Amino acid sequence: MRQLTPEAHEWQRVYGHAVPRAELDVDQALDAVRPICEDVRARGADAVLDAGERFDRVRPAQLRVPAEVLATALAELDPAIRAALEVSIARLRVTSEAELEHSVTTTVADGAVVERRIVPMQRVGLYVPGGLAPLVSTVVMNAVPAQVAGVAGVALASPPSREHWDGAGWPHPSILAACALLGVDEVYAAGGAQALAMLAYGTDDCAPVNLITGPGNIYVAAAKRYLQGTVAIDSEAGPTEIAVIADASADADLVASDLVSQAEHDPMAASVLITDSEDLADRVDVALADQVDRARHVDRIRTALAGRQSGTVLVRDIDQAIQVANAYAAEHLEIQTEDSAGVAAQIVNAGAVFVGSFSPVSLGDYAAGSNHVLPTAGCACHSSGLSVRAFCKNMQVVTYSEAALREVGPHVVTLAEAENLPSHGAAVSIRLARDV
Numbered sequence: 001m002r003q004l005t006p007e008a009h010e011w012q013r014v015y016g017h018a019v020p021r022a023e024l025d026v027d028q029a030l031d032a033v034r035p036i037c038e039d040v041r042a043r044g045a046d047a048v049l050d051a052g053e054r055f056d057r058v059r060p061a062q063l064r065v066p067a068e069v070l071a072t073a074l075a076e077l078d079p080a081i082r083a084a085l086e087v088s089i090a091r092l093r094v095t096s097e098a099e100l101e102h103s104v105t106t107t108v109a110d111g112a113v114v115e116r117r118i119v120p121m122q123r124v125g126l127y128v129p130g131g132l133a134p135l136v137s138t139v140v141m142n143a144v145p146a147q148v149a150g151v152a153g154v155a156l157a158s159p160p161s162r163e164h165w166d167g168a169g170w171p172h173p174s175i176l177a178a179c180a181l182l183g184v185d186e187v188y189a190a191g192g193a194q195a196l197a198m199l200a201y202g203t204d205d206c207a208p209v210n211l212i213t214g215p216g217n218i219y220v221a222a223a224k225r226y227l228q229g230t231v232a233i234d235s236e237a238g239p240t241e242i243a244v245i246a247d248a249s250a251d252a253d254l255v256a257s258d259l260v261s262q263a264e265h266d267p268m269a270a271s272v273l274i275t276d277s278e279d280l281a282d283r284v285d286v287a288l289a290d291q292v293d294r295a296r297h298v299d300r301i302r303t304a305l306a307g308r309q310s311g312t313v314l315v316r317d318i319d320q321a322i323q324v325a326n327a328y329a330a331e332h333l334e335i336q337t338e339d340s341a342g343v344a345a346q347i348v349n350a351g352a353v354f355v356g357s358f359s360p361v362s363l364g365d366y367a368a369g370s371n372h373v374l375p376t377a378g379c380a381c382h383s384s385g386l387s388v389r390a391f392c393k394n395m396q397v398v399t400y401s402e403a404a405l406r407e408v409g410p411h412v413v414t415l416a417e418a419e420n421l422p423s424h425g426a427a428v429s430i431r432l433a434r435d436v
Helices: 008-017 026-043 047-057 067-075 080-099 137-151 173-182 192-201 218-229 250-264 276-292 300-308 318-328 340-344 363-368 402-418 420-431
Strands: 001-005 104-109 112-120 123-127 154-158 188-189 212-213 239-245 268-276 313-315 334-337 351-356 393-399
Touching: 001 047, 008 393, 026 047, 026 192, 026 218, 047 192, 080 137, 080 173, 080 192, 104 402, 112 276, 112 402, 123 137, 123 192, 123 351, 123 420, 137 154, 137 173, 137 420, 154 192, 188 239, 192 212, 192 218, 239 250, 239 318, 250 268, 250 276, 250 300, 268 276, 268 318, 276 300, 276 313, 334 340, 334 363, 393 402
Parallel strands: 001 313, 123 154, 123 212, 154 188, 239 268, 239 334, 268 313, 334 351
Antiparallel strands: 104 112, 112 393
16 A cells, blocks of 8 residues: 555644554454453353363363473573573663652651652563464563562463474463563463453452553454453553654665564554655565565565555655654654654654664564563554553552641631532541640
């Protein structure tokens, strides 16, 4: 698809539709996940296992992965993969520790103290997709910020696998190895909406969690929307997206490689080029044809690139490209222009921004130190990527002395009367009426 954008004065109305999303959206998928979630709520583990057998075509003997299986997975992990995971863990831990908020105590007046206390979630559920690719890196992206936040209880769910463990149905070995490497020992062989319902509602084996994080397909995103309120969620992280703002100075081969890299994830993945150069668009088309033909997952990539969610948007200039990108609110946004830093400074809606030709999205997927669990489907206009802050709550702690209450108490009584809530005021007045 190649599409010209409308005049700039219309951008708020139409730019968000300049590049359509995939035909199946979260609202449609809700109809499919609702009965699955309700079945899990009613029947617990049996419903999770039944759904796994139906969708993943394998039924493990139990949902929780035995400790010896986790240990075996780590012992048999390729040393090179282990080393790469350790680098990824270390870099993400550095950024997570840097962004961890600390409690703040404020003295409002003499004897009047308000503390904003940072409290980690008590128990969280982490979701790691299996599907077309075993996302071992997603174990890192979920678990590290939870651990840095100080979460006491961590449960992780990932789909059962038919191809490994001699058909026993445990998740992919590399995912289990990453869990063991990080010390995550409560792991469940459950995928899709049924896994999220298990985490939200709980079963005999799995206690309910307070928060669910992690990416997944459109049905996982729909389950998050359905379960929100029962639990907190990070964001609706569905099929992956990349948008690239590029001008004539960009290297067409690099742009094409980044578009292909995200199309490799999923036939519903979105790969979008936003450019003011028709010549660059033509050169990227040529580069895509060559790179797709040589890709390992050629069919998946071709399907994604041919979908209505992918294509090239031609704009008048880079200012208009920025407007289009902000309206589209991509999960991943790359800037490959002459002034990449200047363009990036004007982006307000994106899950993560990758600045310059040496900052590909793939770097963020694995070892940049950033987190790759990001909002998709336009949710970046109101939601943030996963971070240590998602695993914490702010709690107010108020401590007033008698003298401090006497100083401000009359104002409390006045405001309570103004709201016609006299008993609120009485709860203060009864204290003020006592002898000092």
